[in-house]
Amino acid sequence: MHAKLFAIIAACLFGATTPFSKLLLSQIHPLVLVGLFGLGSGAVMLIIRLLQVGLFHPERIKVELSKYYWLWLFGAMLTGGILAPVVLVYSLPRTSAATASILLNFESVSTTLFAAYLFKEKIGPRIWLAIILITVASILLSVDWSSSWGISLSALGVLLSTVFWGLDNNFTRNISMKDPYSIVIVRGLVSGSSVLCFSIILGMPFPSSIYLVAAIMWGGLVYGIGLVLFILAIRDLGASRASALLGTAPFLGALFSFFVFWELPAMQFVIALPFMVAGAYILLKEKHIAL
Template structure:
C-alpha cells in the first residue's frame, strides 16, 4: 500500500477516535469551549514535541516555514480557525443537531470540488465514485431526520466550504514542516475558539477535564493534522480528503465499545458503503507519460528518481534531508498521485483500473 494512503488512514483514525472521546467529556465541557481546548491541546502538545526534539538534538530534517508561507498560513487559520467555527456557531443556533451533523459531511465534497475546479487537481471517475460512496456512508451515519434548507443550514454549509478552503490552502504549505504548521494552526485556531467561547459566557471545567480534553486534542487534532499534511504531500488534496472521510465511520465504530451504543443496520450499511469507496481508491492506478517542468523548491527528500541533484558545502550529510534544490525538466512514466512533484495538467481524466 502507498505510504501516503497509510498516513491518510492513520490521520482519519486518530481524528475519528477523538469523536467518541470528546462526547464522553462533553458533559463537563461546553461544545464551544471543547473546540477551543482541542485546538489548544494540539498546538501546545506539538510545541512541547518540537522543543523536546531540539533539546535532545533530534530535530527532524524538514523544510521550515518561510516568510513567503506566512500569507498562506494566515489564510488557513482565518478560513479554518475563524470563519468555519463562526458560521458553525450561528448555524447551530438556527437548526437542529441532526441536520447539522448531516450537513457537516459537505466538507469532504467541498474539499474535493475546490481541488478539482480551482486548483485543477486530477480527479477521475473512480476517485469520484469512491468519494461519494464514503461520503454517502458518513451521511447515513449522521442521518436522524430530514434536513430543512433554512438560514442555519446555509450557514453550516458555509462552514463546510470554509473548511474545504482551509484543506486546499494547507496543501500550499505541505512541503514545509508539518509539525510546525499544525502547531501554529492549533495555537491560532485555539485562541480564536477560546475567545469566542468566553465571549459567550463559557466557564472553565475542573482541571482534570481540561487535561483530558487537551490530551484528546493533541492526538486527535494535532498528530492527526501532522499526518494530514504529510498525506497532502504524498496524495494531493482530493485523495487525502476522500480517505479522511472515513473518520465518521471510525468514530461510530469506536462508540460501540466506548459508549455501549448498539450495532445497527445503519452502521452496517454505512460500513459497506465506506468499504466500497476504500476499495475503489486502493485499486486506483494513474499511469501515463507526464512532464516534470523545471522547478526549484524545498522539502524533506531522499535521492530517488525525482531527486538527482548536486549538493553545495552547506547541505547536511545523510538522508533524508531538506534543502532548496532544482528539478530539471524531463518526461517519464510511472504510477503516481498528484503529490508535490506531480501537479501537472491533464487533457482528460485517466484511470487504468487495478494493477
C-alpha cells in the same frame, strides 16, 4: 509507503475524535472545547519541537513562510481550526456519534471537488462515481421524517463542517512542503487562543481541571500529532488522495461509537452505509495524479 501509513494513523486518531468529543461535550461548552483542542495541538507540538531541537535552543524553531504562504495558513486556521470544529461540536449533541462519524466522510468529497475546481487536480469518472455514492449516503443520513423541514439540521451542520475541512485540506496542501511542526504550532496556538478569548468574552463556563487537561491532551494527540502526520501524507499523495485515506476515519469513528455508547444503528444508517463504503473504497483505490 510512509505517506500512506501516516494517513492511516491520522485516520485512526481522527476517527476516535467524534465519540470522544461527544463524551467531553457533556462536561465542556462546545466553544470552549474547540479552543482547548486548538490550544492543546499547538502547545503539545511546541513541547515536542523543543525536545527535538533542545530546550536551550528555542531560537532554532523558525516559521519560514512568505506572505503567500501566510495567506494559505490563515485560510487553514480559519476554516479548519475555527469554523469546522465549532460547527461540528454544536451539531454533535443532536446527532448520534455513529451517524456523525459516517457523515464526516463527506470531507473526502468536498476536498476532491475543491481540489478539482480551485486547484485543478484531475478527476476521472471513478471519482465522480464515488462522489455521487457518498453524496447519496449523506442525503439519506440527513433526512429527518419527524422534522417539519424534512431534514436534520444537526446532520447538515456536520456536513457543513466537512465543507470547511475540505477547504482546509486544500489550503494546507499549498504549504505542506514547509515544516509541519511550525504549521501546526502556529495554527493551534492562534486558533485555540482566539476561540478561548471569545469564550471568555461571552462568559462561557470552563470545565474542572480533569476535563480541561483531558481536552488539551486529546487536542495535542489528534489535532497536533495527527495533523502533522496528515500534512506529511499530503506532501506525497496530494490533498484528494490523502483525504481518501483519511476517509477511513468515519468508519472507525462509527465502530468506536458503538463500543463507547452501545448505539444500535438506525435504519437510515444501515441503508446509507453501503453507499458510503462503496464511495470511500473507490476514492481509496484511485491513483493520485500529480500536478
